[in-house]
Amino acid sequence: MTDNSPLTLLGTGAMGTALGRAWLAAGHPLTVWNRTPARTAALTAEGAVTAGSAAEAVAANRLVVVCLLDDASVGQALADADLTGRDLVNLTTGTPADARARAAWAEERGARLLDGGIMAVPPMIGTPGAYVLYSGRADLFEEHRDTLAVPAGTRYTGTDPGLAALYDVALLSAMYGMFAGVTHAFALVRREEVAPGEFADVLVPWLHAMAGTAHGTAERLASGDYTGGVVSPLAMQVAGAGTLLRTAQEQGVRTELLRPFLDLMRRRLEAGPATHGAEDIAGLVDLLRP
Known part of the structure; x- marks a missing residue:
């Protein structure tokens, strides 16, 4: 991946907005989507492109970061999206079983999935104290490591998709x-x-x-x-x-x-x-x- 590789961000609540700002500040082209469209305004004002639907946002970039409320909302948001060839990084808080099931679900739809656990609150994003735990495919983590490290430090926990959640x-x-x-x-x-x-x-x-x-x-x-x-x-x-x-x-x-x-x-x-x-x-x- 290039130093300023483009990505998509699904979910622009407090945490998603903090993540998005960090990527924009580092020069990464960013496409965003949120169930409540008005909540993308802050990132749009800083240079992000707002997609009209989650499916449109997924289609815009190969790397798709998901930061939603829960695992059910992830399934709902991605239900109509074509995931073929997409690399999903799921930063939505869930259980180890959720992560393992979601990884298998993504593979069935032609995508690769990396699960993540954010060990920070929104104000910490972009500071040295923030980090994210990742688990799943090692090749996927290595390929996107530099981009993922922009908003917070990274720590890879293993190939089992459920380890980061655990x-x-x-x-x-x-x-x-x-x-x-x-x-x-x-x-x-x-x-x-x-x-x-x-x-x-x-x-x-x-x-x-x-x-x-x-x-x-x-x-x-x-x-x-x-x-x-x-x-x-x-x-x-x-x-x-x-x-x-x-x-x-x-x-x-x-x-x-x-x-x-x-x-x-x-x-x-x-x-x-x-x-x-x-x-x-x-x-x-x-x-x-x-």
Whole structure:
């Protein structure tokens, strides 16, 4: 592909518009379509060509990027399009099964499909912190890598079309777990003479430091040895859990965001105090996969 290869973008919501602006700014000719035509106006004003239908937009370019609401909307938008010879990059959030089925669906219609998971919010597009996970045909990824890297960094996860979606949802799940902890933490200090901003200044570095423990968990899961290099054994963590719950009670804070994880630790310990007590939390993964 040339440095300024043309492409089509289906979906010009907040994320699609951010992606489109990045491609236009880099000099890529861009054809756009949106179910609500008025939402293409911002990109049209910056040089994009608006197609009258999704089928017309697909016909305009070989590379077609799809950024819609859900998998069903992808099928609806492309239902009347001739996909023969088209390279589809589906950045619509879905499940691994959605991605695999959509890849097979595209192949049956003469197209190649690369699935992607955007690990950014719209304001991050075009910044160093934004990246997109891709999975599917390696040749397709390599052919369009430079164009795809314009709005956000790229990370190829493998030939299984469902891997990018799996990574995406796993990362989002970790994020929401963090959000739950942050919400509980702010609730604990809410009624005290603690300025939220001052607390955030302490909270954020702590979370950054603790995030690194994921590497230790990964090493233990890979080796099967859940006790190697453990700093905070499960028995100690379970013993300290009562303090977390009593503090919440004293502060008048409900524990529904915290208690499920503490209960999971207790269950793991009770299943074998002698063997599991010296582990860290890596063994909890096994409890979630009965």
